[in-house]
Amino acid sequence: MRHIISVLMENEPGALSRVVGLFSQRNYNIESLTVAPTEDATLSRLTVTTIGNDRVVEQITKQLNKLIDVVKVVDLSEGEHIEREVMMIKLKASGQMRAEIKRTCDIFRGQIIDVTPTTYTVQLVGASDKLDAFISALGSASILEVVRSGVCGIARGEKVLSL
Amino acid sequence: MLIEGTTVELLSGAEMVVRALRDEGVKYIYGYPGGSLLHVYDALFQQEDVQHVLVRHEQAATHMADAYARATGKAGVALVTSGPGATNAVTGIATAFMDSIPMVVITGQVMSHLIGEDAFQETDMLGISRPVVKHNFSVQRPEDIPSIVRKAFHIAESGRPGPVVIDVPKDMTTPTERYPYEYPKQVKMRSYTPITRGHTGQIKKATDLLLNAKRPVIYTGGGVIMGDASTELTELSRLLNFPVTNTLMGLGGFPGTDRQFIGMLGMHGSYEANMAMHHADLILAVGARFDDRVTNACDKFCPTAKVVHIDIDPASISKTIQADIPIVGPAKVVLEEMIQLVKGSKKQPDADALHAWWQQIDEWRQRHGGRFRTDDSELMKPQQVIEMLSKVTNGDAFVTSDVGQHQMFAAQYYKFNKPNRWINSGGLGTMGFGLPAAMGVKMNFPDDDVACVTGEGSIQMNIQELSTCNQYDLPVKILCLNNQSLGMVRQWQDMNYESRHSQSYMKSLPDFVKLVESYGHVGMKVDKYSDLEGAMREAFALKDRLVFMDIAVDPFEHVYPMQVPRGSMRDMWLSKTERT
Ligand SMILES: Cc1cc2nc3c(=O)[nH]c(=O)nc-3n(C[C@H](O)[C@H](O)[C@H](O)COP(=O)(O)OP(=O)(O)OC[C@H]3O[C@@H](n4cnc5c(N)ncnc54)[C@H](O)[C@@H]3O)c2cc1C
Numbered sequence: 211m212r213h214i215i216s217v218l219m220e221n222e223p224g225a226l227s228r229v230v231g232l233f234s235q236r237n238y239n240i241e242s243l244t245v246a247p248t249e250d251a252t253l254s255r256l257t258v259t260t261i262g263n264d265r266v267v268e269q270i271t272k273q274l275n276k277l278i279d280v281v282k283v284v285d286l287s288e289g290e291h292i293e294r295e296v297m298m299i300k301l302k303a304s305g306q307m308r309a310e311i312k313r314t315c316d317i318f319r320g321q322i323i324d325v326t327p328t329t330y331t332v333q334l335v336g337a338s339d340k341l342d343a344f345i346s347a348l349g350s351a352s353i354l355e356v357v358r359s360g361v362c363g364i365a366r367g368e369k370v371l372s373l
Numbered sequence: 374m375l376i377e378g379t380t381v382e383l384l385s386g387a388e389m390v391v392r393a394l395r396d397e398g399v400k401y402i403y404g405y406p407g408g409s410l411l412h413v414y415d416a417l418f419q420q421e422d423v424q425h426v427l428v429r430h431e432q433a434a435t436h437m438a439d440a441y442a443r444a445t446g447k448a449g450v451a452l453v454t455s456g457p458g459a460t461n462a463v464t465g466i467a468t469a470f471m472d473s474i475p476m477v478v479i480t481g482q483v484m485s486h487l488i489g490e491d492a493f494q495e496t497d498m499l500g501i502s503r504p505v506v507k508h509n510f511s512v513q514r515p516e517d518i519p520s521i522v523r524k525a526f527h528i529a530e531s532g533r534p535g536p537v538v539i540d541v542p543k544d545m546t547t548p549t550e551r552y553p554y555e556y557p558k559q560v561k562m563r564s565y566t567p568i569t570r571g572h573t574g575q576i577k578k579a580t581d582l583l584l585n586a587k588r589p590v591i592y593t594g595g596g597v598i599m600g601d602a603s604t605e606l607t608e609l610s611r612l613l614n615f616p617v618t619n620t621l622m623g624l625g626g627f628p629g630t631d632r633q634f635i636g637m638l639g640m641h642g643s644y645e646a647n648m649a650m651h652h653a654d655l656i657l658a659v660g661a662r663f664d665d666r667v668t669n670a671c672d673k674f675c676p677t678a679k680v681v682h683i684d685i686d687p688a689s690i691s692k693t694i695q696a697d698i699p700i701v702g703p704a705k706v707v708l709e710e711m712i713q714l715v716k717g718s719k720k721q722p723d724a725d726a727l728h729a730w731w732q733q734i735d736e737w738r739q740r741h742g743g744r745f746r747t748d749d750s751e752l753m754k755p756q757q758v759i760e761m762l763s764k765v766t767n768g769d770a771f772v773t774s775d776v777g778q779h780q781m782f783a784a785q786y787y788k789f790n791k792p793n794r795w796i797n798s799g800g801l802g803t804m805g806f807g808l809p810a811a812m813g814v815k816m817n818f819p820d821d822d823v824a825c826v827t828g829e830g831s832i833q834m835n836i837q838e839l840s841t842c843n844q845y846d847l848p849v850k851i852l853c854l855n856n857q858s859l860g861m862v863r864q865w866q867d868m869n870y871e872s873r874h875s876q877s878y879m880k881s882l883p884d885f886v887k888l889v890e891s892y893g894h895v896g897m898k899v900d901k902y903s904d905l906e907g908a909m910r911e912a913f914a915l916k917d918r919l920v921f922m923d924i925a926v927d928p929f930e931h932v933y934p935m936q937v938p939r940g941s942m943r944d945m946w947l948s949k950t951e952r953t
């Protein structure tokens with residue numbers, strides 16, 4: 211099963227490499243990874259999506275908790291949560307494809323954020339499966355470049371991940 | 374130099390490193406100098422509180438520090454220079470990491486402005502050590518040295534212990550730049566708060582299970598040794614009259630000569646211990662991590678047992694074997710709570726069931742327990758040597774070991790009655806550990822007997838330390854069980870590769886007697902069992918000399934029992950021809 215694990219950690223040099231190193235060292239898989247500082251400059255928040263059975267994911271959270279730089283760990287998939295990912299996708303857009311791409315983009319509530327006579331760059335925000343769906347919906351349009359931010363997530367309701 | 378009008382001293386970074394170690398109560402550090410550490414070595418030279426022991430290879434420095442920690446529970450300290458000094462220390466750091474041993478390793482580093490430029494003797498020690506440390510630090514400002522050292526010791530020694538590396542760029546130790554020095558009394562880290570007690574509800578549930586068990590086994594490991602819980606373990610086991618088995622790392626946690634002790638368990642565990650585990654209805658695991666050398670195939674592991682698992686590290690619980698009752702907490706505190714619950718309980722352990730269980734165990738013990746065959750040949754069996762060692766030292770010596778068959782024989786045949794006396798590398802299985810480990814112990818326990826059980830393969834991995842032993846007068850006794858081959862490798866080749874002995878034969882062994890004599894020590898060669906006791910007594914009587922006993926043993930001997938790969942706990946080879 212896919213899990214979204216959020217980690218609050220000290221904003222220290224080397225902290226990120228400890229987390230990434232842990233995953234490769236213990237043969238855990240990383241689907242996506244994002245990290246950035248929080249409102250408190252001494253803390254960063256890292257989100258990692260991974261696939262594994264319950265036993266593996268339990269080990270992942272336990273091992274993450276053991277890292278000295280890690281302050282808190284939560285598996286967002288255990289409760290109700292919101293996940294978002296940003297994608298920017300550059301497409302060949304000439305002739306009748308231009309209109310077609312525009313339509314698909316509208317259906318997915320994407321935005322065209324850059325235009326040239328032959329290309330469109332579309333921005334799309336949503337859960338990862340929505341971004342996947344957009345890519346498959348593009349059908350025969352020719353994709354020049356895709357960049358995705360990786361997933362970040364937050365629990366629904368009043369639950370917070372903080373100190 | 375004091376800051377005017379105060380008692381606060383001004384020290385250079387180099388002086389702070391040394392002073393912080395003193396304030397941490399460190400007496401000996403083990404190390405080897407080099408360019409990046411010259412300021413620190415100069416500061417060491419100018420004081421007498423912290424004494425430096427000069428090894429002959431950095432790996433030995435880490436093993437000495439590690440063995441001190443295994444014998445005392447306190448973090449040992451090693452000091453090595455950047456680049457090759459640091460990489461030479463990596464094996465020792467990994468050895469300590471795998472066995473959860475507290476250690477602080479200070480590594481020199483190139484000047485901070487040169488980091489990343491492939492400077493002379495630069496290696497990324499933070500990166501290299503990361504997977505084999507509990508934590509590592511890089512000093513960015515000299516004034517941080519006292520707090521980093523305090524944190525390093527705190528992290529190394531608390532919770533699940535482990536090694537911590539402090540990487541010190543040379544410019545952090547410049548003698549002319551001085552800063553106020555104050556050693557912090559406490560550490561506060563919001564991201565690190567080791568657990569101090571177990572969950573009372575869980576402990577109650579577990580105690581109920583204990584009192585209802587019919588075929589219980591207490592299985593304990595290194596966590597009882599490093600967690601200083603052998604008194605509590607012994608008391609609880611006696612209260613309950615349950616059989617106790619120890620892992621390789623847990624030997625000495627419960628008295629080896631006690632009737633309730635059923636030996637080591639696992640790959641080379643005793644017949645009775647592995648049988649008891651397999652048939653148990655309750656396993657109380659304490660400070661043990663269900664290692665693959667213990668469980669054999671996890672899906673066949675102890676099919677009828679409920680598992681209560683006490684461990685200070687939640688990640689050790691349900692990692693390989695699912696626990697029915699997990700208890701996260703220090704063994705000492707949790708066991709003490711259990712003792713009180715058992716004492717206060719109206720319910721008593723099930724005496725009839727236990728009586729029947731003990732009869733079964735004793736029958737197993739009778740059938741195959743602890744026997745090896747001697748034949749008519751003059752060739753000594755390695756097991757006989759260990760039994761003799763146990764006899765000559767009354768089971769009271771510190772015994773260190775290298776890795777191989779001799780290690781297993783030592784574990785099986787030396788009866789450890791006290792904790793912290795059996796010192797070996799279990800998790801990493803580091804050949805070359807034994808001699809430096811013996812040195813580290815002897816340095817700190819000069820009045821105790823310290824024996825290093827080794828093989829002619831392993832001893833040659835750190836034999837240069839005979840020179841250090843000479844310099845510091847470390848009269849350890851080295852028992853080299855010389856089977857002229859890499860015996861453990863050879864055994865596997867016999868069993869799995871139709872005796873194709875690929876590279877497991879040691880040609881051109883040195884004359885060990887002459888070799889040790891050239892280092893200023895005493896050498897003895899023993900070829901006959903009839904000479905063994907006399908020679909060994911003589912060796913131990915030579916209180917202030919290092920004695921190397923080169924003991925010829927049967928090169929064809931195998932270690933048994935040996936679990937059958939991918940089987941259950943009870944599937945064992947009992948000799949070259951018998952299987953369960
Ligand atoms: C050639 C060879 C053969 C081997 N054969 C065997 C064999 O037959 N049988 C065998 O048992 N081993 C064998 N080993 C060793 C094996 O590889 C493991 O090292 C060993 O089994 C692990 O022991 P342990 O479970 O006690 O864990 P350790 O590595 O000692 O770990 C200690 C555990 O206790 C926990 N802990 C630490 N402090 C505390 C505390 N204060 N309170 C509570 N918990 C704490 C830790 O979190 C950890 O989970 C062999 C090794 C070699 C090299």
Ligand SMILES: Cc1ncc(C[n+]2csc(CCOP(=O)(O)OP(=O)(O)O)c2C)c(N)n1
Nearest residue numbers: 777778779802804828829830831859860861
């Ligand atoms: C550094 C290192 N290299 C290789 C091994 C693999 N290994 C395990 S036991 C063994 C043989 C040890 O031979 P010896 O020290 O003579 O002991 P014996 O088994 O003969 O008693 C080897 C090579 C190891 N454990 N450590």
